[in-house]
Amino acid sequence: MEFDVLVDVRLRGGIADPAxxxxxxxxxxxxxxxxxxxxxxxxxxxxxxxVDVGEATTLAEDLCASFLTNPVIEDASVSVSPxxxxx
Amino acid sequence: MTTTVGVxxxxxxxxxxxxxxxxxxxxxxxxxxxxxxxxxxxxDAVIVPGGFAHGDYxxxxxxxxxxxxxxxxxxFAADGGPVLGICNGFQVLTEAGLLPGALQKNSGLRFxxxxxxxxxxxxxxxxxxxxxxxxxxxxxxxxxxxxxTCDDETLARLRAEDRIVLRYVDNxxxxxxxxxxxxxxxxxxxxxxxHPERACDELLGSADGAVLIxxxxxxx
Numbered sequence: 310m311e312f313d314v315l316v317d318v319r320l321r322g323g324i325a326d327p328a329x330x331x332x333x334x335x336x337x338x339x340x341x342x343x344x345x346x347x348x349x350x351x352x353x354x355x356x357x358x359x360v361d362v363g364e365a366t367t368l369a370e371d372l373c374a375s376f377l378t379n380p381v382i383e384d385a386s387v388s389v390s391p392x393x394x395x396x
Numbered sequence: 397m398t399t400t401v402g403v404x405x406x407x408x409x410x411x412x413x414x415x416x417x418x419x420x421x422x423x424x425x426x427x428x429x430x431x432x433x434x435x436x437x438x439x440d441a442v443i444v445p446g447g448f449a450h451g452d453y454x455x456x457x458x459x460x461x462x463x464x465x466x467x468x469x470x471x472f473a474a475d476g477g478p479v480l481g482i483c484n485g486f487q488v489l490t491e492a493g494l495l496p497g498a499l500q501k502n503s504g505l506r507f508x509x510x511x512x513x514x515x516x517x518x519x520x521x522x523x524x525x526x527x528x529x530x531x532x533x534x535x536x537x538x539x540x541x542x543x544x545t546c547d548d549e550t551l552a553r554l555r556a557e558d559r560i561v562l563r564y565v566d567n568x569x570x571x572x573x574x575x576x577x578x579x580x581x582x583x584x585x586x587x588x589x590x591h592p593e594r595a596c597d598e599l600l601g602s603a604d605g606a607v608l609i610x611x612x613x614x615x616x
Binding site: 324326327379 | 497505545
């Protein structure tokens with residue numbers, strides 16, 4: 310089976326996030342008050358072939374830990390769903 | 397016999413000829429090593445130079461570390477061979493797990509290209525054997541992601557084991573504990589963000605990097 314994988318990579322707490330900080334600083338000037346905690350990460354999407362959702366999740370998490378993220382500075386969450394499942 | 401230093405070239409590396417120049421200025425021979433090859437060709441030391449290996453896509457060094465040549469470099473390092481990572485090369489060595497920690501974006505949110513003053517914290521490394529402890533060296537930096545970070549436990553270990561090789565006198569990028577360069581447990585792998593290879597001749601504004609590149613040749 311094929312599964313759509315979505316990996317959401319975030320900088321860990323305390324790691325410099327210049328993009329997030331710059332956006333947050335710009336918001337009041339644009340009239341958006343009361344917004345805080347802006348952080349900018351990245352999203353990686355791919356399709357993976359596996360026998361079931363459990364194996365797809367394990368493969369995606371391994372890929373995430375060994376390549377897509379650097380655990381010293383980043384965290385990630387992995388979402389897996391069968392291809393064509395719009396949910 | 398002339399000491400030969402291999403300089404690894406990835407797609408996007410741009411400091412390899414500076415490294416070769418510095419090595420040859422100090423009496424060694426520089427030899428370029430293509431990242432997709434896996435043979436070090438009997439070199440006596442390796443430099444992983446600066447640039448933007450594989451475009452720095454995903455993260456600096458993240459893709460470069462999977463190159464065949466990096467497997468050969470890891471083996472060379474495990475056998476005690478001297479390996480120096482400069483700037484992007486430092487990022488590659490941390491991603492490859494040859495050095496601890498990681499390089500995050502500069503705390504001032506700016507790309508920095510300027511001279512810095514480095515203090516030699518130990519002469520027990522392949523980069524500082526010729527240098528005196530406490531010596532201050534003018535060496536330029538040229539980076540956006542040069543802010544060294546690691547967890548508290550790693551930092552405590554680096555301090556206790558005297559593995560912080562160089563510190564910034566005036567920290568330009570937010571690096572934890574003013575760290576500019578660190579070494580591995582064996583002290584034969586060193587990474588630093590500043591560019592000693594660009595400071596090996598007074599014509600370039602400083603010749604203070606010569607003692608560092610010279611130390612690498614001594615260690616080879």
